[in-house]
Amino acid sequence: MKLNVIDLGTMEYGKCLSLQTLIRDMRDNDEVGDTLLLVEHPPVLTLGCRGKDDNVLAEKSVLEKMGISIFKTSRGGDVTYHGPGQIVGYPIINLKKAGLGAKDYLDNIQNMFIRLLKIEYGIEAHKEDKEYTGIWIGTDKITAIGIHIRHMITMHGFAYNVKTNLDHFKLINPCGLTDRNPISLEKILGREIDMAEAKDLLIRYFGEEFNAEINKIDLGEVINGREY
Numbered sequence: 001m002k003l004n005v006i007d008l009g010t011m012e013y014g015k016c017l018s019l020q021t022l023i024r025d026m027r028d029n030d031e032v033g034d035t036l037l038l039v040e041h042p043p044v045l046t047l048g049c050r051g052k053d054d055n056v057l058a059e060k061s062v063l064e065k066m067g068i069s070i071f072k073t074s075r076g077g078d079v080t081y082h083g084p085g086q087i088v089g090y091p092i093i094n095l096k097k098a099g100l101g102a103k104d105y106l107d108n109i110q111n112m113f114i115r116l117l118k119i120e121y122g123i124e125a126h127k128e129d130k131e132y133t134g135i136w137i138g139t140d141k142i143t144a145i146g147i148h149i150r151h152m153i154t155m156h157g158f159a160y161n162v163k164t165n166l167d168h169f170k171l172i173n174p175c176g177l178t179d180r181n182p183i184s185l186e187k188i189l190g191r192e193i194d195m196a197e198a199k200d201l202l203i204r205y206f207g208e209e210f211n212a213e214i215n216k217i218d219l220g221e222v223i224n225g226r227e228y
Contacts, residue, residue, distance in 0.1 A: 001034055001093075001097075001098050001210065001211065001212045001213070002033055002034065002212065002213045002215060003033070003034050003035070003036055003093075003206075003207065003210065003212035003213065003214055003215065004032070004033055004034065004035040004036070004215050004216075004217050004222060005035075005036045005038065005203055005214055005215065005216045005217070006035060006036070006037050006038070006216075006217060006218070006219050006222065007038050007039075007199065007216070008037055008038065008039040008219065009039070009040070010039070010040045010041070010042065010084070011039050011040075011041065012041065012042055012044075013041045013042075013044040013046065013069070013071055013082060014069075014071060015228070016037070016039055016041065016090070017071065017073065018228040019037070019219075019223075019228045020037065020090050020092065020155055020156070021155075021228075022223065022226060022228040023035055023037070023092050023222065023223070024092050024150075024153055024155050026222075026223075027092050027093075027094055027153050028094075028151050028153055032222050034091075034092065034093040034094060034097075034098065034212070035091075035092045035093075035222065036089060036090070036091045036092070036203075036206065037089070037090040037091075037092070038087060038088070038089055038090075038199060038202075038203075039088050039090070040083075040084055040085070040086060040087065040088065040195075041082040041083060041084075041086075041088060042067070042083070042084070043066065043067065043068045043081070043082070043083040043084070043165075043168060044068060044069050044070070044071065044081070044082050044083070045063070045068060045069070045070045045071070045079060045080070045081055045082075045171065045172060046070070046071045046072075046073050046075075046079070046080055046081075046082065047070065047071070047072045047073065047078070047079050048073060048075045048078055048079070048080075048146050055078055055079045055172055055173040056070065056079055056171070056172055057170070057171055057172055057173065058171040058172075062171075063171070068168075068171070073146075073148075073156065074148045074155070074156070075146035075147060075148045075155075075156035078173075079172045079173065080144045080146070080159060080172070081164075081168050081169050081171065081172060081182075082159055083164060083165055083168055084164070084165070085161070085162055085163035085164040085165065085184070085186075085195070086159050086160065086161055086162065086164040087159075087160045087162055087195070087198060087199055087202060088157070088158070088159045088160075089157045089158050089159075089160070089202070089206075090155065090156060090157045091109075091154050091157050091206075092153065092154060092155060093105070093153065093154045093210075094152060094153050095149065095152045095153070095154060096152040098210070102147075102149055105147070105149075105154060106133075106145070106147065108209045108210055109145060109147075109157075109158055109209075110127040110135060110145070111209055112205045112206055112208075112209040112210075113125060113135040113142075113143050113158075113160070113205075114126065114127065114135065115205060115208075115209070116201060116202065116205040117135075117137075117142070117185075120201055121185070121188075121189060123137060123185075123188060124137070125137050125142065132180070133145050133146070136180075137183055137188060139180050139181070140180065140181050140182065140183035141161075141180060141181070141182050141183065142160065142161050142182075142183050142184070142185065142188075143158055143159065143160045143161065144158065144159045145157070145158045145159075146158075160185075160198075160202065161182060161183065161184040161185065162184060162185045162186065162193050162195060162198045163184055163185070163186045163192070163193055163195065164182070164184045166182055166183070166184060166187065169181075169182045185198070203216075
């Protein structure tokens with residue numbers, strides 16, 4: 001498969017959600033090929049389709065003062081946090097044309113992170129059952145995963161904690177779990193990580209896992225002036 005990769009830099013969550021929807025619809029109509037969006041969001045909380053308001057621990061007024069908004073989304077999972085220092089990936093892939101089922105797709109994403117962390121950093125990571133979706137180092141989560149599939153086309157994706165402000169996770173019960181904690185790559189290694197390097201590694205391992213030919217392009221080459 002061929003995969004367009006678009007680095008959006010930093011983009012507000014709501015705007016990025018509209019962009020995802022546009023590209024997903026374009027993929028549904030074969031107006032664009034399979035695409036991976038990579039982005040960092042300003043601090044934001046998102047609730048999945050099974051999200052419970054009780055898992056947001058901070059009062060709305062506190063979040064407003066911190067400049068943190070809340071969005072309800074169609075992805076799987078409960079509540080999670082996105083913010084600077086976290087690589088968020090939104091693969092928009094036609095699974096039918098890629099010859100993948102939903103389980104294959106999820107397995108590929110999980111295996112990609114497990115391989116990347118082991119080979120590049122010597123970190124033993126693992127996946128668990130549906131209740132604990134994501135990538136774990138012991139009982140600490142380094143990557144959250146929440147996907148949505150419509151017409152066999154994927155949306156939403158993963159959030160990989162590279163140098164994330166972990167204190168912001170105290171505003172929530174991450175994914176509704178009270179007995180598990182988030183972790184970042186920097187905290188595990190005890191040294192600074194270059195975000196551009198981490199992103200390049202992620203792209204390479206994603207391409208290998210999905211047997212994809214990577215095509216790095218600008219957003220304008222895909223949307224051709226369409227509004228989102």
